[in-house]
Amino acid sequence: MALEHAILVSLLEQPGSGYELARRFDRSIGRFWTATHQQIYRVLRRMEADGWVAAEEVAQDGRPDKKVYSAAGPGRAALADWLREPVEPETVRHELAVKIRAAAFDDPGALISEVERHRESHAALLARYLHGEQRDFPDLTALDSRQELQHVVLRGGIEFERMTLAWLDDVLATLRRLAADGRGTANR
Amino acid sequence: MALEHAILVSLLEQPGSGYELARRFDRSIGRFWTATHQQIYRVLRRMEADGWVAAEEVAQDGRPDKKVYSAAGPGRAALADWLREPVEPETVRHELAVKIRAAAFDDPGALISEVERHRESHAALLARYLHGEQRDFPDLTALDSRQELQHVVLRGGIEFERMTLAWLDDVLATLRRLAADGRGTANR
DNA sequence: ATTGCCTATGCAACTCGTTGCATAGCAGGA
């Protein structure tokens, strides 16, 4: 389980409440590790009980109080241990790939609009990455080690999106070709 | 949930027992959708109860009997419905990306051997893909629609592995640079 | 005034997925 560790990294980069963490998981970190607010609250309580994080109640006016968490010593130590453990092989769930193979037993044309929607959302994400790169890393020649590491992860995201876009274009071309010359005989 | 659908696709491509499906999920389909034998047996029983698949007991000598499943009409219909539904956004769990960002708060050098191990396993997978491509698709000019779709998914896998290898090289170069000129001051 | 949305946290119930173990016959090697 690595949700604890993802939370620790996020808290080391910047302390915050459960709610704030949930929003970060919807944006930056969430590109690499998703989590709902329920999971986050539950895990934060466990981590606090284990001494991995420290909590401080912060009163706000006009808003409910919040508990601001920050990474504590034992949490840092646990993170260092985890870094040295081998990663368990990542489980992949690539639903679109399953659908494409499924299309062989149905109408390939039925998938086109779906794939187009994917293409658009990947194009939008790539644009957001590139925009974020310009905003957060204006000078690539003057990065400290934390920024270097954030940037290499971002580069991975950018390359992944570029590759995915090219592949989705390939998929679309294939589906369109099959839909055009298969007309009613796509099946069986 | 798409495990049902992945199983249906696999059974349409080739009927088989729960055990055989589990091995397929360890090999081909498993690149895009992982599952243990426990999940598969449970889901198969549910699918049989729902009439999605038909089972036939097959006696074998020298081996335990097996139940060979094949996709039934209602299963095909469910698959067609699913194809037309929009995909829910895929949840990503990219543990290595979390570790790389975590390395900023520890020793970046500690990650190098881990990333090297990843690199090797991705290189091996790419080689297996390329080998499988030559074996299963010797003549790319004469593919039926099912093979066309299988091949476009395979192309995605190949491109993903190539991109990943290039990125891991980038990560390794970054980690080595930080480990060399950070010596003990990587943190804080 | 009411409706809907945002911040902020949480309970309860559920499904999904993993792990450990059990059975059971057969084959091959130490």
Next chain:
DNA sequence: TCCTGCTATGCAACGAGTTGCATAGGCAAT
């Protein structure tokens, strides 16, 4: 001979993750 491993299926228990709902004050628009 015993141990390991393969085929083949399954139970039981647990942990991870999701969904629906609840509370509760403030803000902005209708």
